Amino acid sequence: MKNTAKMKIKMPQNRETITLEIEGMTCEGCATHIEKDMNATEGVLSSTVNHETGKGEFNFDADKMSKANVIDAINSVGDYSVVNNVDEEEVSAVNSKGQNKFDLIIIGGGSAAFSAAIKAEGLGLTTLMVNAGLDFGGTCVNVGCVPSKNLIRAAETVRLATHSNFKGIKPRGADIDFTQIIKDKKALVASLQQQKYMDVVSDFKNLTMLKGWAEFVDNKTILVNGKDRYTAANIIIATGATTNIPSIEGLNKVGYLTNVSLFDLEEKPKSLTIMGAGYIGLEIVMAYNRLGVKVRIIEFTDRPLRSQTKDITDVLVEQMNSEGIEILPNFRAFKFEKKGNDTIIHCNCPDGSTTQIVEKGHIVVATGTKPNTSNLGLENIGLKLTESGHIIVNEKMETNISNIYAAGDVTITPAFVYTAATEGSTAVNNAFSSTKTSIDYSSLPWVVFTDPQIAGAGIDEIEAEKKEIPFEVSKLDLIHVPRALAAQDTRGFIKLIRNTETDKLIGARVVALEGGELIQQLSMAIKFGITVKDLAESFYPYLTLGESVKLAAITFGKDVSKLSCCAS
Structure with a gap:
């Protein structure tokens, strides 16, 4: 869902809604332009336009204008045109009993929503899922995890075909068909969206799915597309998040991409300037660079992935520099403008001066996300939000309103597809069961799919110090790990944090080629209170990355560089 303002008006008796596909939009400014002009059109009650999906939803007074009038009005705005009416039929939904009353309403259509729907079906609950914005399946399968990791793997294939860690192997390079890579990505997304989402719920007897915009009337009633009312005993908000577009002069005018639109470009970009060096920006910049696109990354803080300690980001920066990626830390863009086909980025530099950066390709905004909580009518029910x-929400996914729950990226919890799924199921359980369950994220594992990968679980040394936990850190460079030496790839390290009073593992960070495959066992160690002594004395297969856990645990008390390969 998109964060735009809606007009506050009294609803007419003959209010109708139409969803249209609009051609010609290139940025957020285009969507705002259409909304502004349409809202000023006699008979149009409200407009919501999303340039990333290419769709607009228009509420209008059918006594004053027809659907054809709405289309004509859009076609008269700038260079935009309606290419397809994607919602010709009247919007309505009823449960299995032929009523607009349900046990549960789920607002959203992503991982949290589907997990909630699956749980609800198992409990025999009549459920209505109302979704707008991205297709059913949400961010992960459509524009997030699936497409990004597919492109990252494709880029890794190119890297292996062009670079070798072994002097006796001379790679011959790779022929890159960029268009085919994107087409294959689209096919994968479509296949998984169908198989893992739509097919899963296709035979559900108690689930009704509806495309439309939901707004709260009261804590048990929603209005869909400004027309049809639906009620439920409990409601779950799982509307996700979208890219947070910074307010910078000229950005909306020059046109920009986000991961939503970038991943669908079948023509290889001339070049890319990525705004933001968080995990999304870093994954994009490394993948597209390896696929033959000249890239740079602008970050307004002092280093990429600022949420992690400097020793981690130092490894990343060294790798990106070696691959020719231009990194501009402590640069802050303050103005964008077009000169011919070029985009000029005006930046404040670290030394206080200003400079102009010329981008001949595309600007990609990867400056974090914002929750989709606007235009849901939350002010009508007094739901509490952060700034x-x-x-x-609390650990039970409860909000300040007793029958309303929330799950996924729209909440204050960690923003991962697997946490969203757990939260959706937990919300349903706690809404309809006397036995309440809570979610504990103290051992949560996570991965950033750069090369090398960065993975973590539990807290790091900075967090431990803030919490005044007595701790000790063991850091083992991969140059001491036989598996890394045999592969001649010793980039990175493994770092363990233990509580010195209990010897229990409380945190871990891994920087390694396949570090993400290692983090789960460390997460389990944290969750079940395994001590560092236990880790050091367990059996590990020789010449595996997992052996680095044993060596890092031993490092708390010994210098592993002075031990034989199999010593403990």
Whole structure:
């Protein structure tokens, strides 16, 4: 869902809604332009346009204008045109009993929503899922995890075909068919969206799925597309998040991409300037660079992936520099403008001066996300939000309103597809069961799919110090790990954090080629209170990356560089 303002008006008796596909939009400014002009059109009640999906939803007074009038009005705005009417039929939904009353309403259509729907079906609950914005399946399968990791793997294939760690092997290079790579990515997304989402719920007897915009009337009632009312005993908000577009002069005018639109470009870009060096920006910049696109990354803080300690980001920066990626830390863009086909980025530099950066390709905005909580009518029910607009929930996914729950990226919890799924199921359980369950994220594993990968679980040394936990850190460079030596790839390290009073593992960070495959066992060690002594004395297969856990645990008390390969 998109964060735009809606007009506050009294609803007419003959209010109708139409969803249209609009051609010609290139940025957020285009969507705002259409909304502004349409809202000023006699008979149009409200407009919501999303340039990333290419769709607009228009509420209008059918006594004053027809659907054809709406289309004509859009076609008269700038260079935009309606290419397809994607919602010709009247919007309505009923449950299995032929009523607009349900046990549960789920607002959203991503991982949290589907997990909630699956749980609800198992409990025999009549459920209505109302989704707008991205297709059913949400961010992960459509524009996030699936397409990004597919492109990252494709890029890794190119890297292996062009670079070798072994002097006796001379790679011959790779022929890159960029268009085919994107077409294959699209096919994969479509296949998984169908198989892992739509097919899963296709035979559900108690689930009704509806495309439309939901707004709260009261804590048990929603209005869909400004027309049809639906009620439920409990409601779950799982509307996800979208790219947070910074307010910078000229950005909306020059046109920009996000991961939503970038991943669908079948023509290889001339070049890319990525705004933002968080995990999304870093994954994009490394993948597209390896696929033959000249890239740079602009970050307004002092280093990429600022959420992690400097020793981690130092490894990343060294690798990106070696691959020719231009990194501009402490640069802050303050103005964008077009000169011919070029985009000029005006930046404040670290030394206080200003400079102009010329981008001949595309600008990609990867400056974090914002929750989709606008235009849901939350002010009508008094739902509490953070300053950033996230829904405040407790460990049971409860909000401040007893029958309303929230799950996924729209909340204050960690923003991962697997956490969203757990939260959706937990919300349903706690809404309809007397036995309440809570979610504990203290051992949560996560991965950033750069090369080398960065993975973590639990807290790091900075967090431990803030929490005044007595701790000790063991850091083992991969140059001491036989598996890394045999592969002649010793980039990175493994770092363990233990509580010195209990010897229990409380945190871990891994920087390694396949570090993500290692983090789960460390997460389990944290969750079940395994001590560092236990880790050091366990059996590990020789010449595996997992052996680095044993060596890092031993490092708390010994210098592993002075031990034989199999010593403990």
